[in-house]
Amino acid sequence: MPPVRLIAIDIDGTLLDHAFQVSEANRRALEDAHARGIEIALVTGRRHTFALPIAQSLGFPVTLISSNGAVTRRSTGELFHQDTLPRHAALALVAHMTDFRQYLVFTFDREGRGALMLETADQLHRSIQRWMEKNAEYFEFVRPIEQALTTDPIQAMFCGEIAQMSEAQRHLHANHELLRSITVLKTEYEARDLCIVDILNRGCSKGHALRRWSREQRIPREQIVAIGDNHNDVEMLEFAGLPFLMGNACEELKLAGWPLTLTNEQDGVAHAIAQVLGG
Numbered sequence: 001m002p003p004v005r006l007i008a009i010d011i012d013g014t015l016l017d018h019a020f021q022v023s024e025a026n027r028r029a030l031e032d033a034h035a036r037g038i039e040i041a042l043v044t045g046r047r048h049t050f051a052l053p054i055a056q057s058l059g060f061p062v063t064l065i066s067s068n069g070a071v072t073r074r075s076t077g078e079l080f081h082q083d084t085l086p087r088h089a090a091l092a093l094v095a096h097m098t099d100f101r102q103y104l105v106f107t108f109d110r111e112g113r114g115a116l117m118l119e120t121a122d123q124l125h126r127s128i129q130r131w132m133e134k135n136a137e138y139f140e141f142v143r144p145i146e147q148a149l150t151t152d153p154i155q156a157m158f159c160g161e162i163a164q165m166s167e168a169q170r171h172l173h174a175n176h177e178l179l180r181s182i183t184v185l186k187t188e189y190e191a192r193d194l195c196i197v198d199i200l201n202r203g204c205s206k207g208h209a210l211r212r213w214s215r216e217q218r219i220p221r222e223q224i225v226a227i228g229d230n231h232n233d234v235e236m237l238e239f240a241g242l243p244f245l246m247g248n249a250c251e252e253l254k255l256a257g258w259p260l261t262l263t264n265e266q267d268g269v270a271h272a273i274a275q276v277l278g279g
Contacts, residue, residue, distance in 0.1 A: 004038055004276050005219045008065075008210055008236060009269055010228040011044040011054055013189070014246050017264050022057060029270035033277065034060050041065055041213065043206045045187055045198060045232055047107050047154065048073055049115065050135065067107060068185050068198050068232055069209030070154045081212060082109065083204045084152035089181040093156055093199055094146055096175050100158055100168045101145060107154040114140045117148035127160050127194055156199040162188060165195035172197075185232045190250065198232065207235025227261065227272050229253075244272040 007030075009015050017023055030040055041063040044051045048066040055062050055075040062075045072080040090106065097104065102123040105116055115138040118124070125132055132139075142148040158168050165186075172184055183204050187196040206228075214224060226233075226240030229249045237243040237258055245253060247263040254260065261272035 002220075002222050002241075004033075004225055004242065005223040006039045006041060006214060006217070007033055007225045007273065008041040008043045008206075008227070008240065010206075010230070010233050010236075011042055011046060011051060013229040013248060013264055014227055014233075015042070015264070015269055016054070022054065023267050023270070025267035025270040027058065029267075029273040030058055031060070033273055034058075036277070038277075039063060039217070039219075041210070043069075043210060043226075043228075043233075043236055045185075045196065047071075047115070049111075049138070063213060065206060065209045065213065067154050068200060069204050069206045070200055071109070072209055072213055080216065081209070082154075083201050083209075084109075085155055085199065085201050086181065087149050087152050089178070089201070090149050090153055090156060091146060092178050093182065094149075096178055097158070097168065097171065100171070103158045103160045103164065103168065104145060105157045105159070106145065106148055107157065108151065109154055113138060116140070117142055117145065117153075119143045119145045124159055158197040158199075160195065161193050162190070162195045165197050168197055172199075187230045187232045188250070189230075205235040206233060207237075207239040210236050211239050225272070225276055227269055229264065242276055244268075244275075 034040055042055050043065040045068045048071050051066050055064050064075050065072050070083045102120050105118045108115055117140050181202050183200045183202055185198045222241035224240045225242040226236045227244045228237055229246035243258045244261045245258040246268045247260055262268040
């Protein structure tokens, strides 16, 4: 087996436990890998600012691929790449998804208020109350939401119960013209009856961003470990030479045949790293 040079790790459902904490075993495993000269990348659906405290808590610099691959930035601040959703595609999305506006949030590359733009928070509070509370200072309410689209957003997000978001996805996939200019990614948590549908620029994903970064660092895919748990991790797991699926992943993903590690409640990240590094 070639030496590992990069470990790419999803955050929610993978690195974090149910209390949204990094376990001591996972932290020690990452510290050990970093001490061996292996680069650590956190690859997440979270936007950069919301993911940054997790990255900083590790105690050493990491690469942070956020918004499902739309932004690649070091935890120390340096921007490597940004892949925005074109304004014309965002406007077409809103026009087509008008019946789902109450579930919609646009993310922009801004600090402070206006980083997250939406029309209403009523439905979102029912589904993602904790996230809404954590990000309250970044919200700006605009009606109609089209008025917020003065520049290209990072991404759009629809969020709600699984049945609601399944209907939203069916409606999205009925517009073949729109699908030519966007990427649709799903993150689903059955136990919480929660589904997040992210809309990004065409060809944007965790896997595409990881491929771009590895080329910049001249790291072949055979030397990359990837660890994930959800549908939005698929492209990343397909790209990495050494993929691991978390034990808490859904049965549908387990059918793909990727090697399984333990769950996020059992230090699954540390267990996967031990398998490739020893210990």
